Amino acid sequence: MIVLGNWKKGGAVLVLACCLCLPQAFGAAKPAAKAPVSATLLQQGDSAYAAQDYAQAETVYGTVLQQEKSAAVYVKRGNARYAQKRYQEALEDYNQALELSPASWSWYEQRGHAYLALEQWQQAADDYAKAALNSALSPDGFIYKGRALAALGQHQKAAEAYGQAMGLLAGRADLLAARAGELMYLGEWEAALIDYDEALKRQPGQAYWLYNRGNVQRKLGRNEGAMADYNAAVQAEPKLAMAYYQLANMQAAGENVSGAIENYTRAIDAQPEQAMFWHNRGALFLRQQKESEVLADFRKALSLQPEYGLAYYSKALALESLSRKQGGWGQDLLQETIGAYEQYLKYAGDDATRRDWVERRLKELRNS
Numbered sequence: 001m002i003v004l005g006n007w008k009k010g011g012a013v014l015v016l017a018c019c020l021c022l023p024q025a026f027g028a029a030k031p032a033a034k035a036p037v038s039a040t041l042l043q044q045g046d047s048a049y050a051a052q053d054y055a056q057a058e059t060v061y062g063t064v065l066q067q068e069k070s071a072a073v074y075v076k077r078g079n080a081r082y083a084q085k086r087y088q089e090a091l092e093d094y095n096q097a098l099e100l101s102p103a104s105w106s107w108y109e110q111r112g113h114a115y116l117a118l119e120q121w122q123q124a125a126d127d128y129a130k131a132a133l134n135s136a137l138s139p140d141g142f143i144y145k146g147r148a149l150a151a152l153g154q155h156q157k158a159a160e161a162y163g164q165a166m167g168l169l170a171g172r173a174d175l176l177a178a179r180a181g182e183l184m185y186l187g188e189w190e191a192a193l194i195d196y197d198e199a200l201k202r203q204p205g206q207a208y209w210l211y212n213r214g215n216v217q218r219k220l221g222r223n224e225g226a227m228a229d230y231n232a233a234v235q236a237e238p239k240l241a242m243a244y245y246q247l248a249n250m251q252a253a254g255e256n257v258s259g260a261i262e263n264y265t266r267a268i269d270a271q272p273e274q275a276m277f278w279h280n281r282g283a284l285f286l287r288q289q290k291e292s293e294v295l296a297d298f299r300k301a302l303s304l305q306p307e308y309g310l311a312y313y314s315k316a317l318a319l320e321s322l323s324r325k326q327g328g329w330g331q332d333l334l335q336e337t338i339g340a341y342e343q344y345l346k347y348a349g350d351d352a353t354r355r356d357w358v359e360r361r362l363k364e365l366r367n368s
Contacts, residue, residue, distance in 0.1 A: 041060055041063060041064050042060075042061075042064060042073070042076075044060050045057045045060035045061045045064065045076060045080075046076070048060060049076070049079070049080055049083075052083075054080045054081075054083040054084050055080075055084065057076070057077075057080040058077055058080040058081055058084070061073050061076045061077035061080060062077060065077065069096075069100065070100075071096075071097040071098075071100035071101035071104075071107075072097070072101075074093045074094070074096040074097035074100070075093065075094065075097045075107055075110065077093050078090040078091075078092075078093030078094045078097065078110065078114070079110065081093060082110075082113065082114060082117075085117075087114050087117040087118050088118065090114045091111065091114040091115065091118065094107060094110055094111035094114060095111070098111065103134075105130065105131045105133075105134035106131070108127045108128075108130040108131040108134075109127065109128065109131040109144060111127050112124045112125075112126075112127035112128045112131065112144075112147070112148075115127060116151070121151045121152070122151075122152070124147075124148075124151050125147075125148040125149075125151035125152045126148070128144045128145070128147040128148035128151065129144070129145065129148040131144040132144035132145040132148060139165045139168040139169045140165075142161045142162070142164040142165035142168070143161075143162070143165045143175070145158075145161040146158045146159075146161035146162045146165065146178065146179075146182075149161060150178075150181075150182060155182040155183075155185040155186050156182075156186060158182045159179050159182035159183055159186070162175050162178050162179040162182065163179060166179070171202065173198075173199040173200075173202040173203035173206075174199070174203075176195045176196075176198050176199035176202070177195065177196065177199040177206070177209045177212075179195050180192040180193075180195035180196045180199065180209075180212065180213075180216075181212065183195065184212065184215070184216060189216050189219045189220050190220070192216050193213065193216045193217065193220065196209055196212060196213040196216060197213070200213065205232075205236050206236070207233045207234075207236035207237030207240050207243075208233070208237075208240070210229045210230075210232045210233040210236060210243075211229065211230065211233040211240060211242060211243045211246075213229050214226045214227075214228075214229030214230045214233065214243070214246065215246070217229060218246070218250070223250060226246075226250065227247065227250060230243045230244075230246050230247045230250075231243075231247065234247075234266075238270075239270045239271075240270070241266075241267045241268075241270035241271035241274065241277070242267070242271075244263045244264070244266040244267035244270065245263070245264065245267040245274075245276075245277060245280075247260075247263045248260040248261075248262075248263035248264040248267065248280065248281075249280070251263060252280070252284060257284050257287055257288065260284055261281055261284050261285070264277055264280055264281035264284070265281065268281065273304060274304070275300075275301040275302075275304040275305035275308050275311065276301070278297045278298070278300045278301040278304070279297065279298065279301040279308065279310065279311045279314060281297050282294045282295075282296075282297030282298045282301065282311075282314060282318070283314055285297060286314065286317065286318050286321065289321060289325075291318055291321055291322040291325065294318040294321075295315065295318050295319070295322070298311050298314055298315040298318060299315070302315070307347045308347070308348075309343070309344050309346070309347030309348020310344075310348055312340045312341070312343040312344040312347065312348070313340070313341070313344040313348070313354070313358070315340045316337050316340035316341045316344065316358075319333060319336055319337040319340060320337060323337070329368065334365060334368070337365060338362060338365050338366065341358050341361060341362050341365070342362065344358060345358060345359070345362075
């Protein structure tokens with residue numbers, strides 16, 4: 001799984017080419033515009049933006065816009081809103097700017113970032129493509145082209161575009177990591193590992209690159225290297241939930257149940273809305289026959305993802321374990337178990353062997 005910041009695509013925890021460069025210091029818009037009504041106000045807004053007082057910068061730019069509609073100032077206010085993660089409002093400002101001055105490639109790039117944050121993939125790709133068309137002979141043109149192709153799922157062409165950019169921008173670690181992400185999508189694991197190795201050599205300690213390299217190493221069967229990368233990733237970014245999750249998965253596979261539970265718990269603390277974290281921890285509590293903890297985790301997973309078929313199956317097994325511990329079925333417990341198996345068949349009965357077993361078990365329970 002390839003992680004890019006906190007974005008998600010299609011409900012999954014990841015998936016975009018890593019290292020898309022989002023606006024960080026866009027306070028000054030490059031293209032020429034009308035002379036500002038108040039140079040003093042604009043200077044105040046720019047100073048507030050530079051000081052990361054984005055709310056104040058937004059207010060000042062808004063005052064200027066009340067006096068005169070300026071494309072450049074719309075972009076400035078859009079950047080201030082973007083920095084506050086108010087992406088829809090930022091998008092509206094970029095739209096206003098491009099209506100007034102449609103010839104600025106850098107503004108298409110910035111609007112592309114807003115679309116990306118709003119998970120409007122096609123619109124983001126279209127804007128990055130426009131930026132690339134207006135910068136076709138520069139390294140930036142290839143970078144924008146790579147982003148557009150990645151957003152459209154054209155990973156081979158995206159990797160080639162990043163390679164072209166690297167030919168003009170030697171030494172850029174972020175481009176190496178971006179190409180590595182595309183190579184992962186293509187299943188070219190050895191090539192991706194080479195790029196991540198070089199990127200991390202040039203720019204050590206990047207948590208998401210370490211995490212992604214860990215995934216590559218795991219695919220290649222290099223489990224010790226994967227574990228080392230996941231551990232380094234959480235050292236660099238203690239809230240990187242997926243790195244804890246992968247560590248826990250590897251520990252669980254190696255029968256280090258207590259260590260795996262600890263890392264699933266860390267993943268939950270970092271990202272409690274992920275149902276699979278709760279489910280997997282519950283499965284380990286089931287191994288330890290801690291039925292109360294098991295059921296709490298499975299019920300939490302199902303409250304977060306009501307169509308999580310495997311969690312219904314796991315919950316049913318936990319209820320069966322509880323019935324054995326209690327020495328028999330109570331009516332409520334029996335009905336809850338039957339219901340859990342039925343929900344499994346409804347949402348996740350694609351494993352033929354397990355489905356046959358569940359159907360036989362349901363008949364037994366209904367006749368008990």
